[in-house]
Amino acid sequence: MSGSPISDVRRLEYRNVTMRFAPTRGRDVLTAVRGVSFSVRDGEVVSLIGPSGCGKSTLLSIGSGLTAPSEGEACVDGARLEGPNAEVALMLQKDLLLPWRTVAENVMLGVEIQGMPLPERKQRAQELLSNFNLAEFSNHYPHQLSGGMRQRVALARTLAVDPHVLLLDEPFSAVDAQTRIVLQRELAQTLQRAGKTALLITHDLAEAVTLSDRVLVMSRRPGTIIDEITIDMPQRDNPIARRHDPKVNDYVARLMDRLDIAHASLDQVPAGDAA
Amino acid sequence: MNGRSVVMRRGLAASVALLLIFLAAWQWGPGLLGVPSFIVPSLSMVAVEFVHAWQVNHLLFHTSVTIAEVMAGFALGSLLGAVVGYLLGMSPTAEFALSPYILALQIAPKVAFAPLFILWMGFTVYPKILVAILIVFFPVMVNVLTAVRNVDPDLINLARSFKATRAQIFWKIEFPTSMPPMFAGLRIGSTLAVIGVVVGELVGGNMGLGYLLTFGEGQANTPMVFVSIVMLTAVGGLAYLAVIIVERHILHYLPARGVRGDF
Numbered sequence A: 001m002s003g004s005p006i007s008d009v010r011r012l013e014y015r016n017v018t019m020r021f022a023p024t025r026g027r028d029v030l031t032a033v034r035g036v037s038f039s040v041r042d043g044e045v046v047s048l049i050g051p052s053g054c055g056k057s058t059l060l061s062i063g064s065g066l067t068a069p070s071e072g073e074a075c076v077d078g079a080r081l082e083g084p085n086a087e088v089a090l091m092l093q094k095d096l097l098l099p100w101r102t103v104a105e106n107v108m109l110g111v112e113i114q115g116m117p118l119p120e121r122k123q124r125a126q127e128l129l130s131n132f133n134l135a136e137f138s139n140h141y142p143h144q145l146s147g148g149m150r151q152r153v154a155l156a157r158t159l160a161v162d163p164h165v166l167l168l169d170e171p172f173s174a175v176d177a178q179t180r181i182v183l184q185r186e187l188a189q190t191l192q193r194a195g196k197t198a199l200l201i202t203h204d205l206a207e208a209v210t211l212s213d214r215v216l217v218m219s220r221r222p223g224t225i226i227d228e229i230t231i232d233m234p235q236r237d238n239p240i241a242r243r244h245d246p247k248v249n250d251y252v253a254r255l256m257d258r259l260d261i262a263h264a265s266l267d268q269v270p271a272g273d274a275a
Numbered sequence B: 001m002n003g004r005s006v007v008m009r010r011g012l013a014a015s016v017a018l019l020l021i022f023l024a025a026w027q028w029g030p031g032l033l034g035v036p037s038f039i040v041p042s043l044s045m046v047a048v049e050f051v052h053a054w055q056v057n058h059l060l061f062h063t064s065v066t067i068a069e070v071m072a073g074f075a076l077g078s079l080l081g082a083v084v085g086y087l088l089g090m091s092p093t094a095e096f097a098l099s100p101y102i103l104a105l106q107i108a109p110k111v112a113f114a115p116l117f118i119l120w121m122g123f124t125v126y127p128k129i130l131v132a133i134l135i136v137f138f139p140v141m142v143n144v145l146t147a148v149r150n151v152d153p154d155l156i157n158l159a160r161s162f163k164a165t166r167a168q169i170f171w172k173i174e175f176p177t178s179m180p181p182m183f184a185g186l187r188i189g190s191t192l193a194v195i196g197v198v199v200g201e202l203v204g205g206n207m208g209l210g211y212l213l214t215f216g217e218g219q220a221n222t223p224m225v226f227v228s229i230v231m232l233t234a235v236g237g238l239a240y241l242a243v244i245i246v247e248r249h250i251l252h253y254l255p256a257r258g259v260r261g262d263f
């Protein structure tokens, strides 16, 4: 398959998860996701795709322990999540860098909160920053960096806490197309090298195919998993090489069919609903 | 960089020119327009009065008293404003319960409390400080409150995902986020503090620039009134400058905001 050492250990598991949001002014109870079950095995990278508003971010928030599901449960390493878990780290589309902290201090945020002593966390930040070719920027402030660099710093911050599981919510959708390809490769290599488990949300079908072992397709709201496609391609750590493989187009075409993009019209996407 | 320094040099030259024109108009304007000197004394008369007040009327002493009152009122008022701002910002229930009273107090003209405070505390420095506290409190509190309210919830969630405690969320996220708006409040507060103190001094007592002002008024000594006003402006300017210096130091991470972005 992809050649990555994927074991049968279930790192992250959703068991029959349903999420309802309380009614707000002029709106009934909103069921974002209904009866979602799937698991991500150790070392596996799984992408989650689906129409806007189908509950992808909601699922990620549940997997990070920040939100409790209305029904069902999310488990990390077999244990039910009751709150944020040190083995799970989150990265969003927004880089969420703190403007008053230098790049290195931003990378250290998580380990600092978790109480790692200063010399150790400094060293960890320096290692990560050199991995991402950012060592010379460690004393810069975020506003002095480009969007791509900021997103790299955010990734370094996510990795600094050395989590088993990475939850990535459209991490590269705000950067330009070329930078995105570079960042995708860096992410793929990092995940492979460190044997991390990842759940990736993306709207970019080619990104889903080139970065993952498996792609889950969700329906419109209330979101359910309607398909699961195993990406049977080598070199999961090299998305650029994968892009050259014509198989990618077949997978993308299949995903488009499953998403029914050809027949979807904009009015089916609830305006102002995207979270 | 180059364009910027050209703008600065031209701007500075124009500023200095304006100052000279203003001083010249002050010196010769009243005479030319036939305004009597007990209405608008000329610059040189005010300068003479300044020396006289310094030597005879303890101008330095009165200025020091005013500065001390402004500092005390500003420090206590902004501390109180910040603390209450953070508490209300973190407790929507408390804000909901207290907001009508806060609004009422905010609408009430704070300087009108000066006579009351003097009735309570006599002709001491305390009523002046109290007026300043009251008047400085609001801009600081409101800015801190809104800042805490508007912290990006995703930032809080990020910290929570690292298992941050409530205290860590406050010190690592909320408190630093509130710094720029808090300094905006402190700037306003620094000038308001002077107003509060002066009104207190005008109403009663025998110390401070406000007292000197009423003293000059009582003697129909217009130059002394002018001297007091100039000194009060200087005190306000110093207070404002002090806030800006501290702000520059603390908010050094912010990108530069243009040529005179600080004013």
Ligand SMILES: Nc1ncnc2c1ncn2[C@@H]1O[C@H](COP(=O)(O)OP(=O)(O)OP(=O)(O)O)[C@@H](O)[C@H]1O
Residues within 6 Å of the ligand: A021, A022, A030, A032, A050, A051, A052, A053, A054, A055, A056, A057, A058, A059, A221, A273, A274, A275
């Ligand atoms: N805290 C909340 N309160 C009420 N409704 C919410 C809340 N969070 C999300 N929703 C709703 O739940 C639905 C799913 O939201 P979610 O953000 O998970 O969608 P998504 O699949 O991530 O969309 P997108 O692709 O646009 O990011 C949306 O209709 C959204 O309006």
Ligand SMILES: [Mg+2]
Residues within 6 Å of the ligand: A056, A057, A058, A169, A275
């Ligand atoms: Mg989303």
